[in-house]
Amino acid sequence: MVKVLVAGFKGRMGNTTVQMVLEHADFELVAVYDPMASEKNLNENPAYAQTDVPVFNQLVDIDTKAEVWVDFTRPDSVFENAQYALQHGISPVIGTTGLQDDQVIQLQALAKQKGVGGLIAPNFGISAVLLMQFAQKAAQYLPDVEIIEMHHDNKLDAPSGTAINTAKMIAEVRQAHKQGHPEEKETLAGARGADYEGMRIHAVRLPGYVAHEQVLFGGKGEALTIRQDSFDRISFMSGVAVAIEKIRAYQELMVGLENLL
Numbered sequence: 001m002v003k004v005l006v007a008g009f010k011g012r013m014g015n016t017t018v019q020m021v022l023e024h025a026d027f028e029l030v031a032v033y034d035p036m037a038s039e040k041n042l043n044e045n046p047a048y049a050q051t052d053v054p055v056f057n058q059l060v061d062i063d064t065k066a067e068v069w070v071d072f073t074r075p076d077s078v079f080e081n082a083q084y085a086l087q088h089g090i091s092p093v094i095g096t097t098g099l100q101d102d103q104v105i106q107l108q109a110l111a112k113q114k115g116v117g118g119l120i121a122p123n124f125g126i127s128a129v130l131l132m133q134f135a136q137k138a139a140q141y142l143p144d145v146e147i148i149e150m151h152h153d154n155k156l157d158a159p160s161g162t163a164i165n166t167a168k169m170i171a172e173v174r175q176a177h178k179q180g181h182p183e184e185k186e187t188l189a190g191a192r193g194a195d196y197e198g199m200r201i202h203a204v205r206l207p208g209y210v211a212h213e214q215v216l217f218g219g220k221g222e223a224l225t226i227r228q229d230s231f232d233r234i235s236f237m238s239g240v241a242v243a244i245e246k247i248r249a250y251q252e253l254m255v256g257l258e259n260l261l
């Protein structure tokens with residue numbers, strides 16, 4: 001049984017992860033953490049009356065035998081949480097987006113120093129992992145690309161972690177270049193979206209959406225559109241489960257679920 005702590009358990013993804021871990025035959029939920037929690041045990045919540053899982057609402061109070069730390073929290077708390085996990089020999093499985101490149105480098109150095117495996121996955125959905133791989137392949141032949149990501153309107157970070165990762169993967173196979181007309185001007189600021197090495201990224205935030213991405217390629221007289229949709233947060237759970245199962249076999253912090261598939 002893999003002993004699991006879920007950070008951000010009061011949130012949308014944290015709650016979905018708690019249910020998945022409780023239902024999984026090979027996982028044991030040993031702790032949950034969220035600064036918004038006021039209860040001492042998860043069983044104070046009627047939905048989890050049959051459980052016996054300690055609740056923590058401050059990092060300093062956490063006392064656990066957890067082997068894996070699943071993090072679905074906030075862009076401004078994930079770095080501290082991941083540092084805490086690595087320092088305590090707990091493998092972080094990080095779904096929270098918004099980590100800066102220098103923070104990822106620092107966490108990778110810490111993981112190496114401690115010999116602890118960990119994963120940062122911008123997206124745990126298999127459709128998104130495949131979309132990123134297909135987009136990287138397509139960009140070898142169609143280097144003019146724009147990315148449109150669409151999310152629910154409670155999302156804090158823009159562009160999404162998936163969109164940034166898609167752009168990074170495309171940038172590995174594509175010469176950076178400015179797209180559009182050389183003299184184009186925005187008559188309304190932001191009209192052309194964010195710029196990643198000449199690729200434009202557009203972020204849509206609307207109620208009713210969950211998580212969706214389109215990568216648009218244009219060539220001479222032709223176009224290709226690749227799209228994926230997460231209609232429900234359950235779409236992320238098989239990826240989270242794979243990461244929990246496999247991560248303790250590693251001694252480094254990796255980026256991307258594809259590293260474990």
Ligand SMILES: NC(=O)c1ccc[n+]([C@@H]2O[C@H](COP(=O)([O-])OP(=O)(O)OC[C@H]3O[C@@H](n4cnc5c(N)ncnc54)[C@H](O)[C@@H]3O)[C@@H](O)[C@H]2O)c1
Pocket residue numbers: 007008009010011012013014033034035036071072073074075077078081094095096097098121122123124125236
């Ligand atoms: N990688 C993926 O596949 C994937 C999928 C969905 C969401 N996400 C990301 O997961 C994160 C959470 O998304 P959400 O929709 O569940 O958000 P949410 O706002 O519903 O939940 C976040 C929870 O984190 C808690 N929290 C705040 N600070 C904390 C801290 N320091 N430690 C522990 N918990 C803390 C909040 O109280 C809240 O309950 C976001 O960054 C989002 O982009 C990633």
Ligand SMILES: O=C(O)C1=N[C@H](C(=O)O)CCC1
Pocket residue numbers: 097122123124151155156159160161162163210211
């Ligand atoms: O709901 C979110 O927020 C999501 N964030 C991730 C991202 O930023 O790419 C993945 C999909 C859901």
